[in-house]
Amino acid sequence: MTDERDQHEQPEPTEKTEQTMSDDQNTDQHDDDQTNADQTNAETTDQTTADADDNAETDTETKDAATPMPIDIVYDDEEDAPADAADAGHRPALDQTDALIASFLGTDAPKDAAGAKPVSAEKPAEAAPVIMASRIDREITDADSTVFATYPTLAFKRVEVAAKQGGSPFPEPLDLAFYDRRVYVVTVSSEAQRMALMGLLTGMTRPAGGHVMFKSKDMQELTGTEYRSHYVGLMLQRNTLRADLSAIDNVTNAMEASGRNFLKPKHIIAEELLQRVGLPSELHETRVAKLPEIHRRRVALAKALCCEPAAVIADDPVAGVDEPVRGQLLGVLKQVARKENKTVVIVTTDASLASVADKTYAL
Incomplete structure (x- = not known):
């Protein structure tokens, strides 16, 4: 009896084994496919990175070619060297210019960086010529005593x-x-x-x-x-x-x-x-x-x-x-x-x- 039961039960493990082997093969195949895909993606990424590096090097070379080489100027005396526009030496001249523009615009003259806001914050700088021309026009029109004299012959x-x-x-x-x-x-x-x-x-x-x-x-x-x-x-x-x-x-x-x-x-x-x-x-x-x-x-x-x-x-x-x-x-x-x-x-x-x-x- 025991032998008969053993004979009847013997094929069942075989089917399970074959199924297991088939699953293992599928798993291995999937792993191989995934590995190949990863390798392909990695190669593509590496190529893209290489191309980007090449483009970056090309852009850098182009910028370097377009950018003029700096020229160092050495002055014998400090008086010969041009002062920076933001220098303290230029501040009075800039203040006078700002005050002149402010007078034409009808605003207060701007102060330093810690003071009042600049004129341009109230009225655009590009409007200044139009406003000045309009004001001069109005003054000439209103001044009845304005005379444009010419030299006598x-x-x-x-x-x-x-x-x-x-x-x-x-x-x-x-x-x-x-x-x-x-x-x-x-x-x-x-x-x-x-x-x-x-x-x-x-x-x-x-x-x-x-x-x-x-x-x-x-x-x-x-x-x-x-x-x-x-x-x-x-x-x-x-x-x-x-x-x-x-x-x-x-x-x-x-x-x-x-x-x-x-x-x-x-x-x-x-x-x-x-x-x-x-x-x-x-x-x-x-x-x-x-x-x-x-x-x-x-x-x-x-x-x-x-x-x-x-x-x-x-x-x-x-x-x-x-x-x-x-x-x-x-x-x-x-x-x-x-x-x-x-x-x-x-x-x-x-x-x-x-x-x-x-x-x-x-x-």
Whole structure:
């Protein structure tokens, strides 16, 4: 009986053993798979780490290449070395700057780090220019007395003239100012005054005292030839035209004598000037000796304008001519002042010319 039972019970351990072996094999296989996966992950991690290290080294090399090498500067004296902006030596200058900005912004000046908060904490620094511009705009608009002054073309500042016989033709020093785009009439009471004033205006006479100014420059700094050839045009009482030359030749001769360079041919400029002062084109080639007085005065004015002067000095330009001619010549002088931005100064003994002037000086 015992043997039979043993025979019946013998196969059961075999099945359990096979199951156990199968489980062990599965476990071993799982362990192998897990080990292989771990090895693969480890290799991947190592490769990623290596790549990251390579990239880090590359970035470091790039930064090193882009960063300039520091240069050590050694100063012999401490005074030569530039101070740091945060240095105590710069603090007063920074405080002044902060105070200036604060004054424009309408805030209190900032104190030190332990004091009041900085201006930028209340209003952005970038708003400062806009606020300053707005404030200046408002102040200029509100100030009715604001005047933007310009230099006069010609000016006499306490000018004194000494006469040859002693004394002076003028009872007191001259203070005169002549601006562009205006016609001035200066009336004189004697021939001595006329000669003295024309000498000062043309640069032929130096003042005994005071200053004759051309714009911002003292006349003493200019030579007489430079002044008369480049800055003023003269329309003198004495006829300075050559009667044997044509109207156009009188103008071109004056241009050549000035020594100036011109952008266009001289004869073209001369023709344009004669046309502007009202001389008919058919008379441009006519000799001055054959021209009527009105046209001679026109040629004289064209000659005065040929070197593009800033001022025209006219010595009694309508003396000895009848009324229609006077009106025409004075009209041309006014056009020269207005349209060509010239200063026109008329020196005369005729007080009636004051009617055509923007300003009159009576000496």
